[in-house]
Amino acid sequence: MAAVAAAADVAVIGLGGLGSATAYWLARRGVSVVGYEQFELGHLRGASHDHSRIIRRSYHTPEYVRLAAAAYDAWRAVEAESRQRMITITGGVDLFPPNAAIDHRTYTASLDAEHVPYEWIDGAEIRRRWPAFAAGEIVTDDVMGVYSPQTGIVPAGPGTRVMQQLAVARGANLRGNSPVRAIRPIDGEVDIVTDDGVVRVGSVVVTADAWTNRLLRDLDLQIPLAVLQEQVSYFPQADLGPFAVGSFPVWIWMDDPSFYGFPVFGDMTAVKGAEDCGGREVDPDTRTFDPDAAMEQRLGAFMQRLAGGQWATPRTTTCLYTLTSDRDFVLDRLPGYPQVSVALGAAHGFKFASWFGRSLAGLACGEPAGRELAPFAFTRESLHRPIDRAAWMV
């Protein structure tokens, strides 16, 4: 099939949160962008749909703590241009029971290293501040919390849509129901193979998350990835008051299994909770969308111990986690193909989506990768280790 003329300077493959942000930041530079999404824009089959995602400065390494500041900044730019709020500050508490599977010192030391304010509080203080926890049984006095006042919520589906709208408003050409079948680097440029033919672009950004290895296969490059079918549940409660923003924080239970949850926010009419890495491995193309009843029960039982009361019959939504071996991001040019960049959020990337977009736009325009991207190199040894679930407990 003969290549047609250059369609754009840059092609973005995959228009979830990361790809939509990339299209926006490229268009913001005045670069001509064509974006390809295999499903309809705003679909529910990947990782960037649903209501809300946690944004936080509290992380297990100083690098992530530092980068998270840039993540907030990059969302603020989207807010300024869209005149829509992206970040809702709620406060957040990372909960560490005695002998927790996740070492609290990785968090407190990282926050200290970056001079980011937080409080180290005990279970009694946690219950005093957020009475919903007092109705439960597991936030005992010896449970400690890292309280981060900057923690908040960013809207997954709506945020992705806003970035798509901003990109299109600045001239980006975003195509839904347009699967890319292959990418072929040639003469420093790239041929994109679609069902409509072959187009040539100057460079490509691959933000295909669970489907990444399918596109890298033709380039003889693969990354060990685990795709899990995760789910979030919305539990109806007779009284939502104790769970409202201001009365209830974003919380993360830092143990194995690990759970997390949100205050009631926006048009939510139920309390959201979920388990981290509790899902089974799936193929993103053949998976079902059926909630896992055992996961729902496990979560319901945990919510009851956390906040008392009844936690049954939730509405549950499934979603895909794409995990790297070391659970660190990938954000780099491909070895041997400088005109092809790739990014993976390693199942904690949405808070960084606009930052990913800003960084990938720079790479796609030939700018050197900054030092802050070194931990996310494609060639790092830890990325190519076999998958080991224990490495995800961070």
Ligand SMILES: Cc1cc2nc3c(=O)[nH]c(=O)nc-3n(C[C@H](O)[C@H](O)[C@H](O)COP(=O)(O)OP(=O)(O)OC[C@H]3O[C@@H](n4cnc5c(N)ncnc54)[C@H](O)[C@@H]3O)c2cc1C
């Ligand atoms: C339940 C759950 C909770 C989470 N909670 C948080 C949280 O609190 N905070 C946080 O920061 N992160 C969180 N994450 C992680 C975060 O949502 C993801 O890291 C992020 O959304 C990944 O975005 P993406 O654009 O890379 O992936 P996706 O949104 O999956 O986008 C990839 C896109 O590429 C498309 N595509 C693939 N192959 C092709 C092709 N060949 N041609 C065209 N299109 C293609 C796909 O259809 C898809 O739309 C959570 C994820 C889940 C599932």
